[in-house]
Amino acid sequence: xxxxxxxxxxxxxxxxxxxxxxxxxxxxxxxxxxxxxxxxxxxxxxxxxxxxxxxxxxxxxxxxxxxxxxxxxxxxxxxxxxxxxxxxxxxxxxxxxxxxxxxxxxxxxxxxxxxxxxxxxxxxxxxxxxxxxxxxxxxxxxxxxxxxxxxxxxxxxxxxxxxxxxxxxxxxxxxxxxxxxxxxxxxxxxxxxxxxxxxxxxxxxxxxxxxxxxxxxxxxxxxxxxxxxxxxxxxxxxxxxxxxxxxxxxxxxxxxxxxxxxxxxx
Amino acid sequence: xxxxxxxxxxxxxxxxxxxxxxxxxxxxxxxxxxxxxxxxxxxxxxxxxxxxxxxxxxxxxxxxxxxxxxxxxxxxxxxxxxxxxxx
Numbered sequence: 001x002x003x004x005x006x007x008x009x010x011x012x013x014x015x016x017x018x019x020x021x022x023x024x025x026x027x028x029x030x031x032x033x034x035x036x037x038x039x040x041x042x043x044x045x046x047x048x049x050x051x052x053x054x055x056x057x058x059x060x061x062x063x064x065x066x067x068x069x070x071x072x073x074x075x076x077x078x079x080x081x082x083x084x085x086x087x088x089x090x091x092x093x094x095x096x097x098x099x100x101x102x103x104x105x106x107x108x109x110x111x112x113x114x115x116x117x118x119x120x121x122x123x124x125x126x127x128x129x130x131x132x133x134x135x136x137x138x139x140x141x142x143x144x145x146x147x148x149x150x151x152x153x154x155x156x157x158x159x160x161x162x163x164x165x166x167x168x169x170x171x172x173x174x175x176x177x178x179x180x181x182x183x184x185x186x187x188x189x190x191x192x193x194x195x196x197x198x199x200x201x202x203x204x205x206x207x208x209x210x211x212x213x214x215x216x217x218x219x220x221x222x223x224x225x226x227x228x229x230x231x232x233x234x235x236x237x238x239x240x241x242x243x244x245x246x247x248x249x250x251x252x253x254x255x256x257x258x259x260x261x262x263x264x265x266x
Numbered sequence: 267x268x269x270x271x272x273x274x275x276x277x278x279x280x281x282x283x284x285x286x287x288x289x290x291x292x293x294x295x296x297x298x299x300x301x302x303x304x305x306x307x308x309x310x311x312x313x314x315x316x317x318x319x320x321x322x323x324x325x326x327x328x329x330x331x332x333x334x335x336x337x338x339x340x341x342x343x344x345x346x347x348x349x350x351x352x353x
Contacts, residue, residue, distance in 0.1 A: 149285055156293050185280020192282065196289055 001202075001239050003140025003169045004111055005119045009162070010144040011154030013125030016175040019211060019221075020144050021122040022050045023229070024173075024203075026220045027236025029084035033117040036075065036110050038087040040134040041124040042098050045089035052218020053078060053086050062090035062097050064106055071109055080223060085116075095129055100136035107137035127161060135162060140169035142239075143199065146176045147188040156197055171202035173235060178207045190246065203235030204246050291329065294336040305329055309338060316342055 008021045018039075025037040038061065039047035048054040059074035064087075078084040090097065110116045123134035135141070141162050145155040155172070162170055174190055181187035190201050210226030221229035222236070234244050295302045309327045316325050320342060327340045 149289060152289055153292060153296065156296060160297065182282075185282050188282055188285065192286055196286065196293065 001140045001169050001171065001241075003138065004117065005107055005121070005138045006140040006142055006169075007121045007123050007135045007138035007162075007167070008142045008144060009123040009131060009134065009158055010125065010151070011127060011131075011158040012146075012151045015144050015146045015151050016173075016205070016211075017125070017144050018046050018050050018122055019215065020142065020173050020175065020203075020205075020232070021047060021120050022220045023222045023232035024142070024236050024239065025120050026051075026078070026081055026084060027222045027233050028118055028120075028239065029078070029081040030222065030233070031236060031240060032083075033240075034083040034115065035118045035120065036085045036087055036114075036116045037120045037122065038107070039089035039122050040098065040103075040130065041122065042089045042130070043091065043094045044124065045091050047122050048076075048086060048088045049218060050215050051078065051086055051220060053088075054218070057088045060088045060090040061103075061106070062093050065098065065102050071106065071114065075114075080219075095124070095133070098133050100133045103133055104137040127157060131158075131161075132165075135165055135167065138167055140171070141167050142171055142173050142202070144173045144175050145193065145197070147174060147182075147193060152188070152193065152196060159197060159199060170199055171239075172197065172199045173203040173205065174201050175205045176207045177204055201246075202238045203231065205231045205235070290331060294329075294331040297334070298336045300336070305338070312338070312340065316340070320344065 008017050008024070010017050021037055025035050029035045037047060037051070039045045040061070042062065048057055053076050056076050059069040061074065063069045064071050064074045075085040075087055078086065107119055107121075110119055119137075121134050121138060124130035143155050143158055143162070145151050159170060172193065174193055177190070178187055182189045188196075190204050194200060205228050208221075208226055208228035210224070211221055211228050214221040214224060214226065214229070222232045223229070234247075238244050292302070295305070309329070312327055313325065322343065325340070325342045327338055330337055330339045
């Protein structure tokens, strides 16, 4: 993606926006970019805990906007990866404290004065002011979608709103895909999601218990070797323009699969 | 009702195909900003009018999605009264 400022969004809550922001952010930093991840979910911040940086929060985005501290003071440097910084949301204020135009100026400052290569903005769920503010400075978007009915529907709505905001580079991250259910015809495949939404996936992240473990300990999965961690790393590479094929879905070795093959199935 | 074989997993279609059909239609309505129930009511009314003039069975009006537009497609066979109802 050419966009330096990318909003991570989904419409529906609970599909993995924050996890995606954290992992792609760490992934891009591992690949050598100077990255800022910003939590815009004012009042319900979580990117700090998912990244394991919660104990180091002193100032937040609202403090910066209100001039209570300088931008650099609120940026928390992640010591595990070089050139990775978190700008946390305020936990005590509400969404009205963040004006889209002022937020745009702060993001512009990150790019132009602090020389960040990439800014990832973790959007709150929903399509109201919080989302609009998060998307205001963005030139690109990652739409996180789970292969199920309500998430796909909400993603479609969000894609329409992003297009209306002149955000041209929109990519999908299909999260929590279960290869076995896709193989048995009970879950949408990446091809189905592409067909329905008309947006190309840049990442396909399989359902993985490793994600829960990594958020439990506050260490983004891309820092480890879990299946989902590797998938997030591949997504970061694709985002940088690498032409990486999607790995084959897990082989279906079940008894029924053998029967299907014997009887002329796939 | 799913057959015994369907339940065993012989049916290669699975619930995904149902979901795809549902999603495609619901997204078409969402994108067009129309309430599905309204279109359905229109469809019923149209069919009633059609039936008044052409009492033969076999007319149908369906909601279809073509590219970005959603449309009502009517199939109304025009037949002489008394002619066999089926072609």
